[in-house]
Amino acid sequence: MRAALNREKVLDAALALADEEGIDGLTMRRLAKVLGVEAMSLYNHVSNKADLLDGIAERVFAQVERPDPEAPWPEQVRGVALSMYRVFRRHPVVPLALVTDRSNPTSVRALEPADALVGALFAAGFDDVSAWRALGAVNGLVFGSLLLSTGGFTGDPGRHAGERNVGAYIREMDPVALPHFSRVLRSTRSGVDPEADFMYALDLLLRGLADDSRTL
Numbered sequence: 001m002r003a004a005l006n007r008e009k010v011l012d013a014a015l016a017l018a019d020e021e022g023i024d025g026l027t028m029r030r031l032a033k034v035l036g037v038e039a040m041s042l043y044n045h046v047s048n049k050a051d052l053l054d055g056i057a058e059r060v061f062a063q064v065e066r067p068d069p070e071a072p073w074p075e076q077v078r079g080v081a082l083s084m085y086r087v088f089r090r091h092p093v094v095p096l097a098l099v100t101d102r103s104n105p106t107s108v109r110a111l112e113p114a115d116a117l118v119g120a121l122f123a124a125g126f127d128d129v130s131a132w133r134a135l136g137a138v139n140g141l142v143f144g145s146l147l148l149s150t151g152g153f154t155g156d157p158g159r160h161a162g163e164r165n166v167g168a169y170i171r172e173m174d175p176v177a178l179p180h181f182s183r184v185l186r187s188t189r190s191g192v193d194p195e196a197d198f199m200y201a202l203d204l205l206l207r208g209l210a211d212d213s214r215t216l
Helices: 007-021 028-035 039-044 049-061 073-090 093-099 108-123 128-150 162-172 179-188 194-213
Strands: none
Touching: 007 028, 007 049, 007 093, 028 039, 028 049, 049 073, 049 093, 049 108, 073 108, 073 128, 073 194, 093 128, 108 128, 128 194
């Protein structure tokens, strides 16, 4: 006898399907086939595709590690940002859904990482406006780095999107007209590490935030 279907099982299967097929491959019909049920039965557990995407986004946000509230605030921000980056790289359908406004989860479970980040910024002395701006800078870094490293949230999350493009750039580029960009592409084409790039940028951002906190 097949176990009774519930929302958790639907979301588990939806996330697995989305990881494999992408956001456009996640349809009610395909999901129902994976679960071995009729598509209409899914609507007993999710309202529509938007609810489905919100549900899987919530599950992925729940995987983000929460910081130690007793740790120095830069360590808290670094920990949450790095965990978000790693979790979203494993499930690129979620940042794609978020940035294209196909998902906007508002549950406590989904927003806890943001709350932890803002709490760390308040502990550093940021006021409401500066904390909001700093949160935007962290989110911009996380999502921007993911976009660059996966080629639009749809490529191989283990590779940098630039690896597929650098060869074409080098073949087409005039090193005389563009000497600086040409040089950096040739010197880095075999040594790109997306996570190392992200951590370097994150450290730069944290140093800037630390400088701002000292002026508050």
